[in-house]
Amino acid sequence: MVNDFFNLAIDGRYVHCEASQRQNDGIVIGRLDKQLSEAEILDVLRTATNRRILDFFLLRGNAVENPPCSACEEALLKEITPFMPKRNPHTSSCRVQVFPPEPKDVFMRALITFDGRLHLEAAKALEQMEGKVLPGCQSWQKIKCQQLFHSSLICPAPVYNVIRNQLDSLLARFRLRKGTDCTLERTANGSYRVKLSANATKTVAELRRPLEELTRGQTIHHASLTPAVLQLLFSRDGIGLMKSLQQETGTCILFDRQSLNIRVFGSLNKIAVAKQKMIQSLLNIYESKQLQIHLRGGDLPPDLMKQVVKKFGPDLRGLQEKVPGGQFTLDARRQMIFGSW
Incomplete structure (x- = not known):
């Protein structure tokens, strides 16, 4: 290493290098500019040798009194x-x-x-x-800034349980990137938090994007899944369907009661299977529970529809109150009630 550093110039000044008299595996370098930082000197040394430098430090002058x-x-x-x-x-x-x-x-x-x-x-x-010296510090004690940008995502425990392997793989890949750091921790309420840190906002955005896709899951969209069909998920049959599909496909299925959205979490192939089975099963349940009630014809009273409207209201709200979970609509032109529950 002494030979590697022979006739080496650092910041325009030739340095002197010799073996250390105190350490068998160390060398001493002299004639260094006191204004240079450890990082600046170490960068030049590493490019001048193929040997691995285990440790490096500068012997400075007397330290200043610690400023408050x-x-x-x-x-x-x-x-x-x-x-x-x-x-x-x-x-x-x-x-x-x-x-x-x-x-x-x-x-x-x-x-x-x-x-x-x-x-x-x-x-x-x-x-x-960057590079400035605060009052009370030595001239070589220049400010060195390291920018770090942070972001975090929360993942509910049921979702984490089905995407754990994918998440671990993503985080392992992230940790290989220079200048980034990511951690996974469990919160007090049982959910999981992923924390991302990087030295650039662009890097944070690049790391966050696949995490968001993974933790967002996929929403089930299908023309046949009308609000009336999705209302079945409030019923015992619908709740039982979601539980059985989760166990069968190894996914997590969440139903948003406000927006009537169904999201599925897991690996892509498992999500595809769960989505297909969910659509078909919901339609089968809906068809099996369809009801048509005729309000005219045969021996029915001629004013039956009028009596129904008078008793339950034109929107049949009174009937829905008597059948919790049921959905009923009145077709006045055809004098029929269509319902499901």
Whole structure:
């Protein structure tokens, strides 16, 4: 490695390299510019040798007295404020937290959290802060910004149970991408939360897209599934149908009572089977429960329809109250009642 670094220039200055007298597996490099950061020097060293560098550190001069964290926070806010919207105070646009350094730390760490709507302003502020030196710090203690963008998705436990393998595969693939981080945790109410972090909003969007598709499931659309047919899912037969199909196909089926939407979760082939069986089964139940009541003809009273309307109302609401879950409509022209339950 000493030979690899012979006649090596870092930032225009030739360095001196020799074997360490204290460590058998180490070398000492001299004549370095004190203004350079560890990262800047390490990048040059790694390109100059094929050997793996296990550890690298700089011997600096005497450390400054630890400045108060509050003073550092105020100094950082002073740098950020000019880039924040004038209509909002900076306290609501961003938060700054400076962490006390450990005994051997040469830099102090800070966490700056911006309002998610101000990502452009935040990017400009961090760009201007990069490489600056705060008051009270050494000239080489330059600010180095690492941008991280976060996003999270919640997955209900029943859905997670049927997409677990697909989700694990996705997260394993995400973790191979440089500059990204993803975690899966169970919340207090039993659901699961996926947290995504990356150094660019574009990366976060690219990671989130397949997760949304997986956790959104597929909605069943079919011309024959009219509101009257979907109302069957409120009944005992409909509830039993969903439970049996979930067990049979290994999927999760959720019914939105407000929008009357059916969503199916699981692998693509299992979803396809569940959708087909759900459509056919619902139509079979609906047809088996159809009812037609004639209000004229034969020995029926001539004013039967009038009596029915008088007793149950023109929309037959009174009849529906007597038959919970039933749906009835009156065809006045044909003097017939059509119903299902």
